[in-house]
Amino acid sequence: MRKPLILFPLVFLFLFVFASAQTPPTPVDSLQAVDTPDDAGGQVDLTWKPSPDEGRAVSPVIGYQILAAPAADSTFVPIGTASAGATSVTAKDRLENGRPYYFKIRAYAMDSSYAESEVAGPVVPKGSWWNTKPAYLRIVIWMVFVVGFILYNIRKAGKKELYIRPIAGIDAIDEGIGRATEMGRPILFICGLGDAAQAATLAAFSVLGRVAQKTAQYQTRLIVPCYEPIVFTICQDIVKGAYLNAGRPEAYNEKDVFFVVYDQFPYVAAVNGIMLREKPATNFYLGQFYAESLMLAETGFEAGSIQIAGTDQLIQMSFFIVACDFTLIGEELFAASAYLSKEPEQVGSIKGQDWGKVIFAGLSILGVVSVLLDENLRVHFFGFFRKLMLNE
């Protein structure tokens, strides 16, 4: 739509030269200009009442041109257009923050005659420091609730022992390490194919920390082939640190935490090769996984390894459930670090998450019930909650 509008002035010029009789239209009325709220600046909202000649029979108004100038008496330059029928526009071009601007609107008629409105302004466009749109306010409300819950529980956590239900996949982690130690075979740990930006990868890091600490104690070999370069550097730090903490820095082998390749299938080819050659006793697949999940898990099965998997990717969970011995489903992966560490702050955060689920469930039930209830009650009372919490 924009391109033809840019051509308007040219067309008008052409018509202006060759038109014979012209009847200038009535200009637009009540032009108002205000700085656009909740923006980064450089924008001004203009509103007006349309020219009554939009609908006249002889050469009706076919479009508007927006003009701006730094002073009311200086030269106005076109900065945008609006089509006939429009009553508002946000001027975006050629406006700088912190400088005053005056605006007027030129109504063009079919025969290229035009009329200018009164000048509006001055307006100083500026950026806002806080987004006051309701959608953003609701996010703040939610932040206060959910983050508040988590923080509250983290603070409270030191005072008394908190219960966490058993999670089979997490209990299996120690078993897996024990098995490898008994069999004298290595452990393979894969942090997934996600980058360090993915939460599942971050969750895998903390499990890797625990596993590395144990393998350092038991002197079991830990192989960590990495996919993403940043993840690789972090894994090195984690394993090295864990061996240091366990008092066995000499047992750390830098060549066992290595970067393979940043490409899905070459990576799988390499890891499959490692599985078939090193025959690890236990394989960990924690983090973000894609199509390779099943190739890894099936090869691991062929190699006779116990396999423990966890991911937040729904589809890959289904593969892991089918092909692995233990699977951490979704949030269980995120609970793993807290569960393993038993640190009060960590456990507290899990409790905070549960409270988050309570509000989720509570709001859903409230919503469902309110839909069933009397129209008035719903609109006035529960409607308040919905407006407060939900972007609809």
Added chain:
Amino acid sequence: MKEFFQKLLKIDRRWIFLITGVAIVIPFFFFIGLPIKATREVRALYDAVEALKPGDVVFYAPEYDPATIPEVQPMAHAFLRQVFRKNVRVVATGLFQLGVALAEQDLTLMAKEMGKKYGEDYVFLGYKPYPEQVILNMGEDFRKSFPTDYYGNDVNALPMMRGLKNYSDTKMIVSMTAVSGADYWIRSAHGRYNIPLALGVTAVMATDYYTYYQSGQLFALMGGLKGAAEYEQMVGIKGKAAKATLRMDIQSFAHLAIIILVILGNLAYFATREKK
């Protein structure tokens, strides 16, 4: 009988591989042409594109690698054919490192076929790592992440990019994707900048993204070969070009083979278990 079942339970997986392979090869020689119905979620994209005016711009984000060509490319081709046929213009990125070359090939091929000109009818911006950041940057201005396009041209020098600042100057974002990058589009492009978003995904991903379709975050969703076959039929692609339609037939038999294997496995499991 029991012995047979016991053997079946311990069968070498290479036999399973062989059976699967045979079940796929044989139907290639017997084309039946089973009927395919268009579903609501696929039709939504077709209708939305049909409703566009010539000169409108769509943002197109192909993110699939050679490995997912069979599923995603038929959709991409059908979609591009329809878009170019409607004289709608296309701005594209390729934010998946393995798919950049493919994205470029697809666009060039379809544009050539439909007689479209680079820089006027379509623009390919190319690849930058950390897709989510790039997607967010483009919500401010395409030029923030892509001062130059894939071919190294200054973006401002391309006629089509004039007056095209960010997503809000496009009518919709359509991503044909086989990677989790789809999440970024939902979260950062639709979530933050509120542009209508449609996805074409692999059949695997369809489960994941169906929720987003239901919740309205996606206005349309195409899943796998089936979605592609439906789209091909709506756009009216015929003959050899309609790859998805042809292959849906064979798919049926492959599925049957697996189901029979699972049933056999269960028979064997129950037959041997009772005797213990």
Added chain:
Amino acid sequence: MRKEIPLVIMVACGVFMAIQFFVPHELPALIYQNLNKTVQVVGAVALVLGIVSLLSLHFAKINRRQPGYGYSYILIAFFFMMAASGFLPAKVNLGSFLGTGDRVEGSFYLNLYNYVLTPVQATMFALLAFFIASAAFRAFRARSVIATLLLLTAIIVMIGRVPIGPFVLGDWISDLADWIMAVPNAAAKRAVIVGVGLGILSLSLKMVLGIERAWLGGGR
């Protein structure tokens, strides 16, 4: 100091990124965009580190004459061939079947990509079909309620989503498959999303607050 400064940097960046979401002003937006750019640069440099790790691993294998060290020669040779061809000027002609240098159509670099990486990727992906068949055969046993549900829905979806299902059994099978996709599937998926969402939220919060610092190495 080796752990405190990174922690401070992380907390500062984290808090800033969270808050900037609510600030439309151009200043935070500007910082934000440039932070993103920085993330890209750091990622690119990390890849260089990764490649150094890969090469040093294989050079070490060769030096120590570890079993299979011969393959390391091949890996290293192909790496340098690929990298060199990518950096060679386009003018350099490597011969009729190798192509030219640089990353232009018909160059050695793109030929290697098209004729080595691409077909092998597609093949490996296709191999998954075999793995799925074997996994399904091995693991889909109606051992318990849970296992039976898994098996049954898999079969219904498999048969309902291909043309032969409705063709033989009638339209109800594809309707049932669609209903499973649309209703129970969507319901459970939302539960997973909410759980994962809370998990990520809490993890991010712990990161921003500096409680979770596994990434710094060695826990506490």
Added chain:
Amino acid sequence: MPGMVSLTLAGFLTLGIMSFVYKDNPIYKFCESIFIGVSAGYYFVLIFYQSLLPQLTDKIGLTGALTDSALAYYRQSGSLASVQWFNLIAAVLGMMMLMRLLPKIGWISRWPLAFVIGSIAGLKLIGELQTNIMTQIQKSILPLWAPQYVDGSLSLAASIGQSLTNIVLVGGILTGVIYFFFSKEHKGVFGGAARVGIWFLMVTFGAAFGLTVMSRMSLLIARIDFLLRDWLHLLG
């Protein structure tokens, strides 16, 4: 141009990689090494040209930052928007990352890592809340009794159908969420609900698996199509 050499290479590699389905063997190892070497080289070049070079040259990066000193630029233009500060930061952090190669000061690489991880964690904090939690609640609020009208009159069958669907949806979401409760023991009614929740999860996993079969089969079909049609010309 690509000619026989490339095609033969492609065919050889394909078979070599496939051979591991049978068992690990020297040809597989050989192909694996080629595959990794080529891929590593490919990304090395790609990242260099597509992200390192453009970010660190021109106006946006190292050379820019070093040539026209950031401060001078600021004084001259007076506007923060055009300052090159950030490019200097990016370049310095990139350099710090490289310090890993030197064992003595390798620890400094944690700074850029902290930078990356912190930025991402902060970004996620809001993003997750908005897309994955708020939106999902909104969509979970459904009427348990959903009257459906066909041609203006209430259709009982359709209403019951829709209501049932809604009840299953709401029930599935709630029980699923209960399954993920960690701080309460799963027993009694609560445990029963959690059990129903895991049933729903299993249905989802089954559906995901079924769909995946579809996806993967189509890939294999395409591969075989290529073999039979384009390579062996067995099909018309």
